[in-house]
Amino acid sequence: MPDAEQPRVAAVILAGGLGRRMGGVDKGLIEYRGRPLIEWALDTLSPQADPLVISANRNLERYAAYGHRVLPDTLPDFPGPLAGVLAALEAVRADWLLVTPCDTPHLPPDLAAQLLHAAQQHKVPLAVAADTTRIHHSCFIVRTEQRDNLAAFLARGERAVRHWQAALDSTTVMFDAACFANFNQPQDLHKT
Numbered sequence: 001m002p003d004a005e006q007p008r009v010a011a012v013i014l015a016g017g018l019g020r021r022m023g024g025v026d027k028g029l030i031e032y033r034g035r036p037l038i039e040w041a042l043d044t045l046s047p048q049a050d051p052l053v054i055s056a057n058r059n060l061e062r063y064a065a066y067g068h069r070v071l072p073d074t075l076p077d078f079p080g081p082l083a084g085v086l087a088a089l090e091a092v093r094a095d096w097l098l099v100t101p102c103d104t105p106h107l108p109p110d111l112a113a114q115l116l117h118a119a120q121q122h123k124v125p126l127a128v129a130a131d132t133t134r135i136h137h138s139c140f141i142v143r144t145e146q147r148d149n150l151a152a153f154l155a156r157g158e159r160a161v162r163h164w165q166a167a168l169d170s171t172t173v174m175f176d177a178a179c180f181a182n183f184n185q186p187q188d189l190h191k192t
Helices: 037-045 060-064 081-091 111-122 144-155 161-166 186-190
Strands: 009-015 052-056 069-071 096-101 126-130 135-143 170-174
Touching (some): 009 037, 037 052, 037 096, 052 060, 052 081, 060 069, 069 081, 081 161, 111 126, 111 135, 111 170, 135 161, 144 161
Parallel strands (some): 009 052, 009 096, 052 069
Antiparallel strands (some): 096 135, 126 135
């Protein structure tokens, strides 16, 4: 008997922020161990999802040079990471969307598989990565059918990822905390 068709998983790397805590630098292009942060995410996520898109609002040509579709926000005034998620949900043709930030270079190689498995097992439209100390709200998988829900949330002026997630049935998946070391300030680049 043939296996049931595998769900299609797309991914978006969020690189569209203003990088305020990094002095306004485009975080995806900051070098870490000799390579831009975006390359770390691309290398880890490329085997996990197809298509893979990049959410960016500046340096679009540099990001496009990596061979993936680049999606600027469709909403004005940099309303935050959920604007990048919405742009991806509107653009991709898949059952699920894996979402990660560009500033987390040590993501797990099985992130998509673990999150998808948990969401399917619990029959929920959202699974969020966590470790023993915190929930990583910016690393999650969501059913693409949630695009209208997210559009309505943003239209109300809401911006917080965790608030949108709190309104959805969800589960969390435990990972090693080291996988989610991220870089928000210049000194963070020297910690790992």
